[in-house]
Amino acid sequence: MEEYIPSIGRLVDCFAALPGVGRKTAARLAYWVLDMNNEDAENFADAIISARKNVKQCPVCHNLSDSEICKICSDEKRDKSVICVVEGPRDVGAFEKTREYRGVYHVLHGLISPMDGISPEQIFVKDLVVRASDETVKEVIMATNPTVEGESTAIYISRLIKPLGVKVTRLAYGMPVGGNLEHADEVTLFRALMGRSEI
């Protein structure tokens, strides 16, 4: 006999297809769903379907959105003169969690990576240049990840935007808060040293 009966096997397969979920974890999740009350299970299934149906891309910043223009772009209180450029929609969530940033975003949906065959045309660079050309825009913050691709994408974009007379900035490098000097790699420590400020 198979390890699972078909109905359960199918659910295990679905969970196992998710990233970072192995067969054993998938089985644990599947049995968990079987033990859920009906309402929760239906809510779960419906959340999957409706998330995919309702979530669109904002035509302004390309962030994922429930509405036509996303909440941030349509918020009167957000500062439209500052654009924070990020790789993906999840980065927007990370910034929003700080509750400190009041500007708007631009989601590239990828990074320039010749190794992976991703050219500037395949991410939303062109739209960003158009947005930055608007005279209301004063600053573009490059907030791509501190990796080789993130770095080179930031440099590439800054070269396109600086000639427009817009200030281009980059996130600070340094020690993570709560970090341990002993465990910091040399490059991070060097950047933390270079970026030191008076107290």
Next chain:
Amino acid sequence: MEEYIPSIGRLVDCFAALPGVGRKTAARLAYWVLDMNNEDAENFADAIISARKNVKQCPVCHNLSDSEICKICSDEKRDKSVICVVEGPRDVGAFEKTREYRGVYHVLHGLISPMDGISPEQIFVKDLVVRASDETVKEVIMATNPTVEGESTAIYISRLIKPLGVKVTRLAYGMPVGGNLEHADEVTLFRALMGRSEI
């Protein structure tokens, strides 16, 4: 603004309600689902609904089943004279994976645990005694986990079944295959020593 837009937030909540899935993993899974093709997402949602709708409990062994009587109980080739008693449906899967066991099962759906207020009446002990009373049954294998509750449930059940003239056995204790003597706890090592056999 919230960290996620409502449609995504709802999906994140659903994933985060699963065991062992934190908010960050839940967000990763939710974005993964958003990137799925339509067919996969619908299949996922439907698998949740139909697993819960189709999965019943076999009236004989109480294992989960797609059909009225489960596949194992209705299989002519399985040896009905041996009943393997396990705590939950997942344990059946573990035994089936070995492809060595040819008897049938009895799923208790829990273990006797006075600490958690679980008495023998709340698990399927009574049904097991009825099954074991049938003259075709020759052996009952107690395959509950080697924990305090598993142990005491095994002893409790064996006292009920032995008087029926049925052989009651317990899984062997010992070193796990591929295990390391150095890392084995004393109790396991002691049981492995006690259970040694001639080679």
